[in-house]
């Protein structure tokens with residue numbers, strides 16, 4: 001995801017629990033996309049949390065520990081949760097139901113001073129990281145902070161191939177997150193990387 005934002009010229013601080021690992025990640029991304037001058041900066045999670053807008057891209061198991069430790073730094077900011085709680089049940093990927101109903105709501109409860117938004121849950125990781133072939137997909141965005149949702153949608157609309165869709169308040173996060181394992185099953189069965197497109201909307205996504 002960092003490369004997509006860097007690809008449109010946004011400076012991205014790539015966070016990590018280890019600044020050294022972040023530096024390795026940034027080096028690897030620059031080597032993957034030579035000549036693009038991607039504005040990627042390595043940092044630890046504290047440095048990344050100091051950015052204007054923060055996307056938390058840890059697996060669901062680690063998200064609460066991660067954001068809780070950064071609560072003060074993240075106050076007043078748009079904080080994006082993209083994590084999906086899921087597990088393997090036999091051969092199938094299945095959703096897990098967190099006590100809060102969704103990971104996004106859990107993040108919002110852990111960060112009461114932040115403007116928490118859910119987004120990006122359904123994007124297939126591999127193709128999304130390919131700057132040469134932008135994904136063709138809608139991104140459902142949910143937040144109880146309506147202006148944060150609008151800001152996020154406007155940002156997503158700048159990313160090649162993506163369209164941000166207002167999916168309502170944080171109550172929608174449960175369904176959005178729980179759909180991801182079903183999409184993974186589609187992709188497993190069809191041996192592809194399908195993404196979502198909603199029909200019946202104005203092409204700009206505006207109502």
Ligand SMILES: NC(=O)c1ccc[n+]([C@@H]2O[C@H](COP(=O)([O-])OP(=O)(O)OC[C@H]3O[C@@H](n4cnc5c(N)ncnc54)[C@H](OP(=O)(O)O)[C@@H]3O)[C@@H](O)[C@H]2O)c1
Nearest residue numbers: 016017021057058059060062082083084120121122123125
């Ligand atoms: N990848 C995508 O494009 C994509 C798309 C849609 C949704 N998602 C969702 O986003 C979440 C993250 O996915 P991912 O594939 O990016 O995960 P990942 O590669 O497994 O983890 C991302 C980074 O999180 C850090 N991390 C790992 N375990 C952690 C823990 N227990 N506590 C704190 N930090 C930890 C690690 O960085 P350090 O060790 O350097 O700290 C790791 O490199 C998942 O829930 C996934 O479903 C991902």
